Amino acid sequence: MRNIFAVARREFQGYFNSLIAYVFLVIYLLLTNWLFFRPFFLNGQADMRNMFAIIPWVFLFFVPAITMRLWAEEKKIGTMELLMTLPIKDSEAVLGKFLAALGLLATALILTFPTPIIVSTLGNLDPGPMWGAYLGSILIGAAYLAIGVFISSLTENQIVAFIISIVVIFLLYIMGNDMVLFSAPAAFASVLEFLSLGSHFDSIGRGVIDLRDIMYYLSVIVFFLYLNIKSVESRKWR
């Protein structure tokens, strides 16, 4: 536990040391608020739905940007050897890095709180869908993060990690899309839909919180963190 937090703390500070955090937070807040307030002023809708509908697409680029360095950088400058010879278990290092990235993402989401508060003073805000949307965002964000951190552990090159993460997350997201499902064989289509990152988000975002959706995201997170531990261990098999 102590080690997980020590690693997470170092990585979290690292985001702020290298300005990545500030750039990320500022762009994220500008983008989401612009996307939110534009329809709000155009047709006076006091509704958070638009803002959250685009979350999976915003995260598609933001999450790989914050995960790409986590392992690739350590491998490139050689600090991997320093880190892995400290009395830290591989799993603790993986969890620490994941939590640091999750911390940054959570910070971004918390900083968007003023928006619903403003909306609720201007009109009636239905709190159910709003909380559902936040829950859905953090879940899908965490799943993206787990994928991104894992992919970062496969290469020394941050840009490669960034691009591959975008491609993989995009494919996992889009495979539950109607267009894909329509062209796939029926039996296969339901599997694709179940495994897709996107289909589970839509229902949570509507405020329908189903335990199965939550379990789905937690499983994706656990699965990719497990792969990450294995890929970090793989230095020992070569």
Added chain:
Amino acid sequence: MIEVRNCVKRFGPTVAVRDISFSVPKGEILGLLGPNGAGKTTTMRILTCYMPADEGTVSVAGYDVATDSVEVRKRIGYLPENAPLYKEMYALAFLDFIARVRGIPASKKQSRIDDIIEICGIKEVLHKRIGEMSKGYQQRVGLAQTLIHDPDVLILDEPTTGLDPNQIKQIRDLIKEIGREKTVILSTHILPEVQATTNRVLIMDYGRLVADGTPDELSKKAKGAESLVVQVRGPEESISDLLTGIEEVTRLRLADSEEEFHRFELSVTNGRIAAEKVFSIAVQEGWTLRELRPESQSLEEVFYELTMGEREEQ
């Protein structure tokens, strides 16, 4: 303190470490000497649990690296080759991170870090990012990082490579200072390094151990490997015959020829006497002597002598 038994490590077709065994008693400063690719780093990575050996057993402070890796790592301070550090971090934050991972209780952390800053002389760079420091200071921060938990064993991979002569001297003194109460293994490919800092030397070559002894024993053996560079004008054939005939010359190699001048490299057992003999032969034969100088020993030549010596003894 450290026991290595029949350790083997392969990387695909390359065998980086071939069946080496050695032990290091408590309190010793051991130098691991060898040219690039000898297997020093690989040996250290096995000791520090970065990667497992394919065969053999390795234990540190009584704990096996394969089964008790965390216990081993708790007792070691390790500085990997080139001192890889988090460049964007401030030195103080970095040491704080290491202290946390090393499990230093919060109440003692500050005083421990202060002590280490004092010992390693890094006070003036504490508020710089590690990447902005000179190589010498980075190396000191790297050493500081190994000391925070007051480990029994220090493993330092080429701690002075890439430093200027002043920095080298300072780092060596620092290692000697902190090595007084610790068991230390340091690797190097520079012969004087081990003479300056260690009390026992292991020489590695092609993944094997080829010599084991004190620096004095080692330099006595290496004495047989002095060399002379001789450049003369004359008939090549008779020059090489006459020079090989000198008692002190163990090996002769034609390095280059330009016009009438031939440059030879001689391995000799006694450089001074050999040089006198070369000179008088040149005078007798009427050769023009353009160059006659002793050359500092390259490690390869020391190796050559040492490994040949070993084979002859067997």
